Amino acid sequence: MSETADNIETKDLGEKIVNVLKTIYDPEIPVDIYELGLIYDVFVNEDNEVKILMTLTSPNCPVAESLPVEIEEKVKSINEVKGAIVEITFDPPWTQDLMSEEAKLEIGLL
DSSP: OOHHHHHHHHHHHHHHHHHHHTTOBOSSSSSBTTTTTOEEEEEEOTTOEEEEEEOOSSTTOTTTTHHHHHHHHHHHTSTTOOEEEEEEOOSSOOOGGGSOHHHHHHTTOO
């Protein structure tokens, strides 16, 4: 397969992953985790294994244990994905500045 085809497939898979992330909501804020700015990066290797680097709204977040598991399970449900792991970081810490304009509108910050 050509390098261009690989790049297109990776881009398509990335879009599918983002679409799945947009179906997962923070339990305290009625906005999905992607628009909320909790997802810092999504890595996909050549074997279609996915690593998601994310944060939580606070270190004491009540879903700190269950949210990463939910994300891994939903991302792994994408046919092309061979595995998924979520890594939580608090560097940099989450702030409202990381939210999309859409998310800020949703919760009345704009």
